[in-house]
Amino acid sequence: MKDMASNAVTLNDLRLAANALEAAVGQVVVGQARAIRLVTISIFARGHVLLVGDVGVGKTTLLRAFGRALGGAYERMEGTVDMMPGDLLYHTFIHEDGRPRVELSALLAKADDLSIFFFNEINRARPQVHALLLRLMAERSVTAFNRTFQFPFLQVYADRNRVEKEETFELPAAARDRFLMEIPVEAPTDLEARRHLIFDPRFHDVDRLLDGIAAPVLDHRGLEAAAARVQQAIHTSAAVQDYVARLWDAIVHPAAAGVALSGIDMDRLVQGGASPRGVAFLVRAARVRAWLEGRDMLVPEDVRDVFVETMAHRLFLDPVYELRRESIVRDLCAAVLATVSAP
Amino acid sequence: MGPRILVAGMVLLALRVGAAQAQPAAGDGQAVTVRAERDIGFFTGDLVRADVLVPLPGGARLDPASLPAPGPVTYWLDLRGITLTRQGQAVVLHLVYQNFYVALDARRLEIPGFPVRLLGDGVSRDVDVPSWTIGVSPLREVAPPVQEDPKAYLQADRLAPLLDAGRWRMVAGGLMVAAILALLPLAYHRAWGPFRRRAARDFAVAARHLRRLGARGETEAGYLEALLILHRALDGADGRRVLADDLPAFLDRHPLFAPLRAGLETFFQASRQAFFGSAPARARHQLPFKDVQGLGRSLAAAERGRP
Numbered sequence: 045m046k047d048m049a050s051n052a053v054t055l056n057d058l059r060l061a062a063n064a065l066e067a068a069v070g071q072v073v074v075g076q077a078r079a080i081r082l083v084t085i086s087i088f089a090r091g092h093v094l095l096v097g098d099v100g101v102g103k104t105t106l107l108r109a110f111g112r113a114l115g116g117a118y119e120r121m122e123g124t125v126d127m128m129p130g131d132l133l134y135h136t137f138i139h140e141d142g143r144p145r146v147e148l149s150a151l152l153a154k155a156d157d158l159s160i161f162f163f164n165e166i167n168r169a170r171p172q173v174h175a176l177l178l179r180l181m182a183e184r185s186v187t188a189f190n191r192t193f194q195f196p197f198l199q200v201y202a203d204r205n206r207v208e209k210e211e212t213f214e215l216p217a218a219a220r221d222r223f224l225m226e227i228p229v230e231a232p233t234d235l236e237a238r239r240h241l242i243f244d245p246r247f248h249d250v251d252r253l254l255d256g257i258a259a260p261v262l263d264h265r266g267l268e269a270a271a272a273r274v275q276q277a278i279h280t281s282a283a284v285q286d287y288v289a290r291l292w293d294a295i296v297h298p299a300a301a302g303v304a305l306s307g308i309d310m311d312r313l314v315q316g317g318a319s320p321r322g323v324a325f326l327v328r329a330a331r332v333r334a335w336l337e338g339r340d341m342l343v344p345e346d347v348r349d350v351f352v353e354t355m356a357h358r359l360f361l362d363p364v365y366e367l368r369r370e371s372i373v374r375d376l377c378a379a380v381l382a383t384v385s386a387p
Numbered sequence: 388m389g390p391r392i393l394v395a396g397m398v399l400l401a402l403r404v405g406a407a408q409a410q411p412a413a414g415d416g417q418a419v420t421v422r423a424e425r426d427i428g429f430f431t432g433d434l435v436r437a438d439v440l441v442p443l444p445g446g447a448r449l450d451p452a453s454l455p456a457p458g459p460v461t462y463w464l465d466l467r468g469i470t471l472t473r474q475g476q477a478v479v480l481h482l483v484y485q486n487f488y489v490a491l492d493a494r495r496l497e498i499p500g501f502p503v504r505l506l507g508d509g510v511s512r513d514v515d516v517p518s519w520t521i522g523v524s525p526l527r528e529v530a531p532p533v534q535e536d537p538k539a540y541l542q543a544d545r546l547a548p549l550l551d552a553g554r555w556r557m558v559a560g561g562l563m564v565a566a567i568l569a570l571l572p573l574a575y576h577r578a579w580g581p582f583r584r585r586a587a588r589d590f591a592v593a594a595r596h597l598r599r600l601g602a603r604g605e606t607e608a609g610y611l612e613a614l615l616i617l618h619r620a621l622d623g624a625d626g627r628r629v630l631a632d633d634l635p636a637f638l639d640r641h642p643l644f645a646p647l648r649a650g651l652e653t654f655f656q657a658s659r660q661a662f663f664g665s666a667p668a669r670a671r672h673q674l675p676f677k678d679v680q681g682l683g684r685s686l687a688a689a690e691r692g693r694p
Binding site: 279281282284 | 614615618619622627628630631632658659662663664665
């Protein structure tokens with residue numbers, strides 16, 4: 045375990061630790077190299093993550109594996125339509141003396157040590173719950189029992205059910221913008237990985253599978269300081285700053301930047317949403333990527349690599365195009381990256 | 388004497404005209420006449436044409452409803468058509484009959500007459516178109532000479548007439564030429580054949596720019612501009628933005644430039660140093676301006692090998 049708060053630890057050692065983290069998770073989650081890389085980036089960028097993917101592709105396993113490899117507590121909550129903010133904070137039950145009792149929920153009980161909080165099917169929960177989650181994400185604190193609970197190491201992961209629409213509440217714009225990334229978790233396409241997942245009994249019992257990660261490879265308590273050091277250490281030249289500024293311009297005003305998609309009115313496609321916070325998140329994630337790649341400077345490749353995952357979920361499209369959102373935003377991002385010159 | 392007779396004649400004429408107007412009878416000398424083109428020599432299937440001149444006295448008009456309708460007239464005769472033309476104070480009915488009588492000897496047959504109605508001044512009056520006769524003839528003898536071969540009774544088919552196609556050949560030729568001419572704008576639009584556009588020679592343009600840039604003397608800004616010129620040429624050649632990490636994929640797509648892999652790798656490293664490492668001096672040391680020009684020339688030379 046690395047004591048990352050100490051100054052003796054160089055960025056190089058930190059990178060080795062990050063690589064060990066990826067390797068440990070990669071042992072138990074096969075065929076998800078890209079998702080593992082993106083989660084690692086979000087861990088070192090200290091950002092919250094939206095996960096999208098079909099059911100049963102291994103989102104929970106991925107997060108539990110990261111939870112074990114990071115150390116700290118892991119907590120999971122299922123979003124339901126009748127959930128209220130109080131359900132996140134209070135545990136109500138009948139005590140053995142026959143009287144009703146209200147105590148800390150599992151979330152609050154672990155507040156000091158919680159490193160990963162997984163909110164499954166976030167769009168099944170009501171806006172009241174979204175609001176509480178928003179506060180938790182933005183301030184890493186909640187108020188209950190007349191006092192404030194701090195979550196110093198918290199990273200929120202939320203999964204959005206994207207198939208069913210009944211009794212769901214779409215995340216408000218403000219909530220979506222608070223997530224650093226939206227990471228797609230798809231079933232692996234590699235035949236060998238698929239075969240292993242289906243036939244290898246190792247993957248059938250998740251608890252035993254996760255026992256493969258014997259001890260945390262990182263100390264989650266040092267991540268905050270490590271992330272700050274990474275952000276400081278990566279050189280960001282004027283050329284790459286220009287590049288990011290032009291990318292931002294092109295995604296907000298694609299028509300003016302000469303980006304065209306067939307069959308789409310580019311003047312009205314993007315209604316907004318690529319916020320300064322979003323672009324700052326983009327650069328934050330790109331810096332972590334540069335560091336993971338062993339570089340001390342930010343290059344356009346880093347920005348390009350995390351561009352879709354950090355920007356796509358922040359864009360608000362004209363309602364006419366909202367139903368085809370996924371393919372349109374993907375094409376738009378690809379077109380913007382192909383149009384904006386670097387350096 | 389003479390003038391007196393003239394006046395008496397005029398008075399008589401005036402009286403007569405008044406009588407004709409008051410009483411437009413048939414017996415006024417203007418009879419219905421039938422004019423047939425001929426009245427003998429009709430075979431089975433021949434058309435019999437006749438014009439019937441019906442005088443219209445005193446502004447009367449023919450009631451079209453009283454005309455016979457085309458169709459069978461008798462068992463051997465059909466009325467094929469009837470048209471009207473106006474001819475002064477008369478109307479001419481153009482009748483076309485068809486004869487179906489299979490005659491065994493030459494004989495006369497009567498085409499029946501029919502009444503037509505004249506309308507005028509609130510009164511109507513029937514006028515008869517008289518019947519007339521035509522002479523029909525047999526096509527062959529009643530008992531032809533006995534033949535050995537029954538096929539001999541049949542006459543050989545007539546040869547089809549040879550049509551003069553010369554004019555149509557000319558028309559077809561003209562249209563073909565027009566079609567080929569019409570293909571030209573289409574070929575231009577779709578960039579077919581001679582109109583196929585050659586891909587732009589991005590590196591040739593870049594090499595030219597680099598030469599001009601070199602002539603202005605070497606500066607740091609000039610060096611960065613040179614790198615940018617090559618970057619834009621690479622972007623243009625690939626139709627997208629080529630970053631350092633894209634080099635292997637770029638060379639896969641354009642194997643023509645594969646021999647320059649080492650030079651391109653050095654170029655991207657130097658560009659990274661210059662633009663993103665904020666260390667142009669190190670980049671100039673790694674890839675001097677002369678080498679940028681040299682790489683541009685090599686790329687332009689490789690580009691000429693492109694089809």
